[in-house]
Amino acid sequence: MVKKAYGFDKPIAVQYGIWLGKVLTGDFGMSIATGRPVTEELFRALANTVMLSAGAVIAAFSLAFVIGTFAGYRVGTPSDRAVTGIAVIGVSIPNYWLAIVLVIIFAVELNVLPATGMGPRGSETFNPFQWDHFKYLILPIITLSLIPIGIITRTTRSAVAEVLNQDFVETLRAKGLMEAEILLHVVKNALPQVLAVMGLQFGYLMGGSILVETIFTWPGTGFLLNKAILTRDLPVLQGTILILAIIFVTTNLVIDLLQTAVDPRLKR
Amino acid sequence: MSDATVNNLQPKASEVAPALKVRSYWQTVGYRLRYDYMTLFFGFVVILIILSAIFAPLLAPMDPYQSSMLNRLKPIGYKDFILGTDELGRDILSRILYGGRISLTMGILPVFIATVIGGLLGIIAGFVGGRTNMTIMRIMDVFYAFPSILLAVAISGALGGGIFNGMMSLTLVFIPPLCRVAETATSQVRNLDFVEAARATGASTFSIIRVHILGNVLGPILIYSSSLVSVSILIASGLSFLGLGVTPPEPDWGLMLNTLRQAIYIQPVICALPGVAILVTSICFNLVSDGLRSAMDVRM
Numbered sequence: 402m403v404k405k406a407y408g409f410d411k412p413i414a415v416q417y418g419i420w421l422g423k424v425l426t427g428d429f430g431m432s433i434a435t436g437r438p439v440t441e442e443l444f445r446a447l448a449n450t451v452m453l454s455a456g457a458v459i460a461a462f463s464l465a466f467v468i469g470t471f472a473g474y475r476v477g478t479p480s481d482r483a484v485t486g487i488a489v490i491g492v493s494i495p496n497y498w499l500a501i502v503l504v505i506i507f508a509v510e511l512n513v514l515p516a517t518g519m520g521p522r523g524s525e526t527f528n529p530f531q532w533d534h535f536k537y538l539i540l541p542i543i544t545l546s547l548i549p550i551g552i553i554t555r556t557t558r559s560a561v562a563e564v565l566n567q568d569f570v571e572t573l574r575a576k577g578l579m580e581a582e583i584l585l586h587v588v589k590n591a592l593p594q595v596l597a598v599m600g601l602q603f604g605y606l607m608g609g610s611i612l613v614e615t616i617f618t619w620p621g622t623g624f625l626l627n628k629a630i631l632t633r634d635l636p637v638l639q640g641t642i643l644i645l646a647i648i649f650v651t652t653n654l655v656i657d658l659l660q661t662a663v664d665p666r667l668k669r
Numbered sequence: 670m671s672d673a674t675v676n677n678l679q680p681k682a683s684e685v686a687p688a689l690k691v692r693s694y695w696q697t698v699g700y701r702l703r704y705d706y707m708t709l710f711f712g713f714v715v716i717l718i719i720l721s722a723i724f725a726p727l728l729a730p731m732d733p734y735q736s737s738m739l740n741r742l743k744p745i746g747y748k749d750f751i752l753g754t755d756e757l758g759r760d761i762l763s764r765i766l767y768g769g770r771i772s773l774t775m776g777i778l779p780v781f782i783a784t785v786i787g788g789l790l791g792i793i794a795g796f797v798g799g800r801t802n803m804t805i806m807r808i809m810d811v812f813y814a815f816p817s818i819l820l821a822v823a824i825s826g827a828l829g830g831g832i833f834n835g836m837m838s839l840t841l842v843f844i845p846p847l848c849r850v851a852e853t854a855t856s857q858v859r860n861l862d863f864v865e866a867a868r869a870t871g872a873s874t875f876s877i878i879r880v881h882i883l884g885n886v887l888g889p890i891l892i893y894s895s896s897l898v899s900v901s902i903l904i905a906s907g908l909s910f911l912g913l914g915v916t917p918p919e920p921d922w923g924l925m926l927n928t929l930r931q932a933i934y935i936q937p938v939i940c941a942l943p944g945v946a947i948l949v950t951s952i953c954f955n956l957v958s959d960g961l962r963s964a965m966d967v968r969m
Contacts, residue, residue: 489952489955489956489959490952492899492955493899493903493948493951493952493954493955494948494951495903495906495907495944495947495948495951497907497910497926498926498941498943498944498947498948499944501926501930501933501940501941501944502941502944504933505933505937505938505940505941509933509934509937510937604816605816607816608815608816608818608819609816609817609818609819611818611819611822611911612818612907612910612911615911616930626819626822627911630822630826630911630913631912638823638826642815642819642823645815645816645819646814646815646819649814649815649816650814
């Protein structure tokens, strides 16, 4: 009876075909643990993860682009080495550990920020532009932004240093432009490369936030995935991984297309 | 007389070319490394970390499995517990030393196996080209649809927990990027003139691959895989942290972080300790890899 209800009496290939056909119509089946449709749970979680990832990437970009440009102008100096050091730490730090440390400092010792969750009302009425709600975002965003900070800083630094070595910068100087105006030209030339890396990082965060979301019990896709693994909730697992892979691939495709649109030299 | 003038006019060989020492590629790399004190220092730390894991039984002050209900969650420096005790009263220092054995193995072994498999596949794909290349590289592309952490979690979630399954999922995660690096490097070298010349002089395919391809491809592959070690350590402890890697009571840095997390309000400092071990190891591996990259002058 149970076998028939779940379609387990058919061969695996047929089962997979049926699942695939249903997915095309937007039906991911029912969650075994909660009995609710996977689509419903998935999309609510997806919105929360997008909020977190986008916030982290934007925060990382605003900091990393500034210090990366700063270092790119001073390659080889102590300040450049300091920035490169920050970048290495950003890439090497285990972010689930940083999450714990941040909770220890800000939630346990100082008691100024909430340790976990999305607030008393949950995600239904969550509004990131209100302080009462926004404070739940702060620690997860700091944690998640660390790896992108490291990677974007490195990219910006090498891109800026490379542009500064090109002849046209010399021409601009010879024409008597002020340093601020030259900076504008340099930034404009370095930006496409940096934005591409930023987009890639957004893709990684969408799929890679599972550890951080678990620690902060942030009801996003990573948390959903972890719950599904622990309860062996296969429909949820399949659906989430499929959607995350689609998002990851689409992000990469969009970046590739945008890059060729911005810089026609890449088209061959 | 005339003999002497001839001799004087004829410059000695050493004067023509003032003793120009020609260094081989690997000698140049060694020379550059010798003066890169940063890399040398962090390389030394890496060796220390590995040695402390190997000789954990000699170094550890206590039995890492010995629990004690009386000494649960004691602070740093309590009695003989130099770094305090965990939630079952086990000595943290001993567990971190022993934990290095599992954490380092899970960081290094998958990368090593993936380097061999991925490198071989990439060299075959790049050298043979055509349909073989298509088949191998498109299969690898499938894995690029997932961020590495998600892929590792998904595979070990499907296989179930345990050290072996964790290492297998990590190996699978690292094969595609290594294969791609090897393929790119190989197909660049393959069309260069000296390979053509070797073929014209009658060298066999095998010896071309062994001498000319491998000599030029090994550098990029090794650099890339050395940079993966720290990623692997991070993901491996992440898996253990989620309960998908090492199973209790084995000491592992990621698992220790997970179990100590519940004690965050009682002994906050102790809870952060295993993470420090992960952080230091990962930073050292990253910096050594960066140093090697600039010494070997590989651009990627």
